[in-house]
Amino acid sequence: MDVTLEGLTKRFGIQEVLRDVDLQFIGGEVTALLGPSGSGKTTLLNMIAGLVAPSKGRVLMGSRDVTALPIEARNVGYVFQSHALFPHLDVAGNVGFALRVRGVGRRERRRRTEEMLSFVDLPGFGVRAIETLSGGQRQRVAIARALAAEPAILLLDEPLSALDPELRARLRQELRALLERLRVPTVLVTHDRDDAFILADRVVLLHQGSILQQGAPEKVYRHPVSEEAARLLGAANRLPGNKLCRPEDLAIAAAGEQALVTMQVERVLFLGAHWRVTGRAPDGSPIIADLADAQGCAPGEALRLRLRVSPGQAADQPRVPILQF
Amino acid sequence: MRIAILAILAATLGLGLGLPVVFVLAASLHIDGQPGLTLENYADVLSSGYFMGAFGATLLFCSVTAAAGTLLALPCAWWIARGRTGARLLRVLCQVNFAFSGVVYGMLVVTLLGNAGVLALAEAWLLGTDATRGYVYTTGGLAIGYLGFQSPRAAILIAQAVERLDPQVLAAARVLGATSRQLAFLVLLPQLARPVAATFLAVATMSMASFGTALLIARSIEIFPVLIFREFIGFGEIGRAAAMGVLLAVCCIALEMAARRLAPGADASVARMERNR
Amino acid sequence: MILHRARQVATDAVSRCLEAVLAWIPALLLVAPLLLLAIGAFSETWDSRGPRGATLASIEMAWRFAGRSAAFSLWIAALSAAMATLLAVPAAFLLVREASWVASLLRPALSLPVVLPNLLLAMGLMLAFPALQGGWLLLLAAYVIQCLPYALWPMVTALMLLDLQTLESAGRVLGADARQRFLWLVLPNIARPAAVSAVTVFILVLAESSSSFFLASGAYQPFGVALYNAFQDLDLRIAAATTMLLLGMLSPAVVLLELWLSTPRRAASTRAATPMRGAAARVS
Numbered sequence: 001m002d003v004t005l006e007g008l009t010k011r012f013g014i015q016e017v018l019r020d021v022d023l024q025f026i027g028g029e030v031t032a033l034l035g036p037s038g039s040g041k042t043t044l045l046n047m048i049a050g051l052v053a054p055s056k057g058r059v060l061m062g063s064r065d066v067t068a069l070p071i072e073a074r075n076v077g078y079v080f081q082s083h084a085l086f087p088h089l090d091v092a093g094n095v096g097f098a099l100r101v102r103g104v105g106r107r108e109r110r111r112r113t114e115e116m117l118s119f120v121d122l123p124g125f126g127v128r129a130i131e132t133l134s135g136g137q138r139q140r141v142a143i144a145r146a147l148a149a150e151p152a153i154l155l156l157d158e159p160l161s162a163l164d165p166e167l168r169a170r171l172r173q174e175l176r177a178l179l180e181r182l183r184v185p186t187v188l189v190t191h192d193r194d195d196a197f198i199l200a201d202r203v204v205l206l207h208q209g210s211i212l213q214q215g216a217p218e219k220v221y222r223h224p225v226s227e228e229a230a231r232l233l234g235a236a237n238r239l240p241g242n243k244l245c246r247p248e249d250l251a252i253a254a255a256g257e258q259a260l261v262t263m264q265v266e267r268v269l270f271l272g273a274h275w276r277v278t279g280r281a282p283d284g285s286p287i288i289a290d291l292a293d294a295q296g297c298a299p300g301e302a303l304r305l306r307l308r309v310s311p312g313q314a315a316d317q318p319r320v321p322i323l324q325f
Numbered sequence: 326m327r328i329a330i331l332a333i334l335a336a337t338l339g340l341g342l343g344l345p346v347v348f349v350l351a352a353s354l355h356i357d358g359q360p361g362l363t364l365e366n367y368a369d370v371l372s373s374g375y376f377m378g379a380f381g382a383t384l385l386f387c388s389v390t391a392a393a394g395t396l397l398a399l400p401c402a403w404w405i406a407r408g409r410t411g412a413r414l415l416r417v418l419c420q421v422n423f424a425f426s427g428v429v430y431g432m433l434v435v436t437l438l439g440n441a442g443v444l445a446l447a448e449a450w451l452l453g454t455d456a457t458r459g460y461v462y463t464t465g466g467l468a469i470g471y472l473g474f475q476s477p478r479a480a481i482l483i484a485q486a487v488e489r490l491d492p493q494v495l496a497a498a499r500v501l502g503a504t505s506r507q508l509a510f511l512v513l514l515p516q517l518a519r520p521v522a523a524t525f526l527a528v529a530t531m532s533m534a535s536f537g538t539a540l541l542i543a544r545s546i547e548i549f550p551v552l553i554f555r556e557f558i559g560f561g562e563i564g565r566a567a568a569m570g571v572l573l574a575v576c577c578i579a580l581e582m583a584a585r586r587l588a589p590g591a592d593a594s595v596a597r598m599e600r601n602r
Numbered sequence: 603m604i605l606h607r608a609r610q611v612a613t614d615a616v617s618r619c620l621e622a623v624l625a626w627i628p629a630l631l632l633v634a635p636l637l638l639l640a641i642g643a644f645s646e647t648w649d650s651r652g653p654r655g656a657t658l659a660s661i662e663m664a665w666r667f668a669g670r671s672a673a674f675s676l677w678i679a680a681l682s683a684a685m686a687t688l689l690a691v692p693a694a695f696l697l698v699r700e701a702s703w704v705a706s707l708l709r710p711a712l713s714l715p716v717v718l719p720n721l722l723l724a725m726g727l728m729l730a731f732p733a734l735q736g737g738w739l740l741l742l743a744a745y746v747i748q749c750l751p752y753a754l755w756p757m758v759t760a761l762m763l764l765d766l767q768t769l770e771s772a773g774r775v776l777g778a779d780a781r782q783r784f785l786w787l788v789l790p791n792i793a794r795p796a797a798v799s800a801v802t803v804f805i806l807v808l809a810e811s812s813s814s815f816f817l818a819s820g821a822y823q824p825f826g827v828a829l830y831n832a833f834q835d836l837d838l839r840i841a842a843a844t845t846m847l848l849l850g851m852l853s854p855a856v857v858l859l860e861l862w863l864s865t866p867r868r869a870a871s872t873r874a875a876t877p878m879r880g881a882a883a884r885v886s
Contacts, residue, residue: 049775050775051771051774051775070774071771071774071775072774072777072778072779073777075777076775077775078772078775080768080771080772082768084768084769084771084772086769086772086787087764087791088790088791089790097773097776097778097786098776098777100786101776101777101778101779101782101786102777145776146775146776149776149777327696330692330693330695330696331696331704333689333692334689334692334693334696334708337689337746337747338711338712338747340743341727341743341746341747342711342714342715342723342747344726344730345722345723345725345726345727345729345730346718346722346723346726347726347730348726348729348730349722349725349726349729351729352725352729397624397627397628398628400621400624400625401624401625401626401627401628401629403625404621404622404625404626409625413864414629415625415626415629417860417864418628418629418632418633419628419629420860421632421856421860422632423805423806423809424805424806424808424809424852424855424856425632425809426809426810426811426812426826427811427812428811428826428829428830428833429809429811429826429829429845429848431833432635432639432829432833432841432842432845433631433632433635433636433639434635435833435838436635436636436638436639436642436842437631437634437635437638439838441642441648441649441653441838442635442638443634443635443638469631472631473628473631473632476627476628476631477628477629477632480628530717533719534719534720534721534812535812536720536721536811536812536815537811537812537815537826537830540815540830541830541833550719550721550812553721553725554721554815554816557725557816558815558816563729566725567725567729570719570721570722570725571722573719573721573722574717574718574719574722577717577718577719578717578718581717
């Protein structure tokens, strides 16, 4: 069943947090709502769940208008940022809660709980107490709990934001694997670009309450519709001729090659996978270049740069900058 | 549902708290037999050398003992907060203090300092003298009685403040070269100054309203709450007792507000496990 | 050089000893007399040469003298505990949930009994309800009002730690209606704090000795008053025995309370996104 949002608008007092949002979520697809804080993404998520009522617009599940339905009746799966596991119940108690609430018998509840726990790779964890679980395990229990009653849609609020970088990278992969196996539409909210790219099939860029762009991660990254959209997804350099390019699109221009721009190097940093050279263009605007090899770049020097040729392209066909306007 | 609960609470507080307070205020402004409001009771009390003397003496006594109790509590609080040997036992021993009323503390002090008490027995056994006879009925004895219930209370309060100190701040001071003494005076004391002051005020307030211990053993000093008791129950001087009660209440409220100014927030209510003895 | 070190070690040892002694004085002020009281209560004679002999006579006399008081105090303490807790639970919800002017009015009103001297409340109750003087209702009223803040406080702390709002949202999203949320989510989490509240009030009322003096009467004498009378009129041994009776009544409750307060509550917060690091909510 698909979930559709029509013209959703939300006003808090005089402040408009969301403006006329139209979106559709189809089964089996993972959508990331990506945007800075204040962009309205969490509000949008909460409106699907029913935690927030829209000022205008409709929420449809299938063909059914659920806008007026209270939270309890909507049958959505929601994973809170803090997980919000019930501290006085064990894992099985948490996972089976939605079933218990619907009057499902004990035996059936137990069977379904075990099924869900196996799905999230926590078999036999039913008797464990919540406080004995690690962060990753808690998240999986939270997901199992949300899915137990077979919701129409799964919503995740900043699933990885509270974690430190190492744990985050690992959990991201695990979460991706888990979400791939779902058949319901999944929507997650994040302000982290990497989270969105790795977890989602479709990225929806939100900024100040409206959708800037939506699409597959690569499309949105390489073909942004505006400079704003481009900058939301990563660094972008302004080039002469009103073009934008990404740091990784630049390469050092050899002695005989024509340089697109000559930058005044300010700092050279080694980031493992590449070197990051920052500095200024002749007109003073900042330039960030990610280079495979930064030999010969020292702070204070002038560095000649050109657009990088991608493997597979002809040598005289430089990479197209991401935006020309 | 909410309205019902609110109504019940309002009724309970109104009848159980508001009404009595109003009646006491009213009584303090009335003379038996005379119609109309009058400030004569207050004038009576405020101008009486006896009553104001007792009030002042009580205030002084409570302040001094509270200060002593707070100081005495410092090593104890530190011991508890740092988890030294037996810290848990010490904490429990200090906490159960709230289960003992003023009268019980009076009994404890009599057992400690009375004619047949620990001190007298020890003295007789060690030195064969009886110089400390009757000590419990002196002001000193009363003071020790007050210290008995003040210092555990103060210790718990200060221990909480110590526990809230950031251990990394202390470590930073050490790394920067501070000796133990410098650490105590330059880092700890300034940080603990406010909580300790607030504790002192809380303990002083508690003592001002304290009643039972004094009733039992105060002979050489007139403790104000005991006087109120005597006026009200003994002599039936309702108006005067009411005026004295209001005076005491104002004093307690003032001390309390000062304490709140110094250490706002969480411990406001934690502080006051059983203050009326 | 060695002398200097030895001197340093000595001063260290002395100061550490001193610190230990100072730290334990507050506890000593309680334990030493308590011990002697316990011994004296069971002694045959107790004078300036110390308690001697062993007998239960004092305990028997104390029981005869103060038994009725003990029974009354236990009864009214239990009643006060029940009433105070019944009031405190909904009041705590109101305080934690409501952000409106209701809460800001309620909060100071509910902490007023702590600031006001108890004797003021006692006098006021006697003046406001003269017809009830000599009965037990005024005592009950005084106790409940006096102890309400102390019953309130464990509840409020627990509720704040619980993050009711998220709990409720999570319950709603999973499909639970109001009744189900209350029974299965809220109630289990307030059972323990409510019990702590009740036992706290029980102990406070048993130990009470200020309003009790004003509101006691011939028929209804709280134990604090009985203890005072024992001290004034009777032998020290009997007074000690009476004190031991009180401690006997108090001990189970105190032990229970200490046990509850020191065992960490199972992850009392729904806010934890990372595993709790050992320390339970500091309830005391």
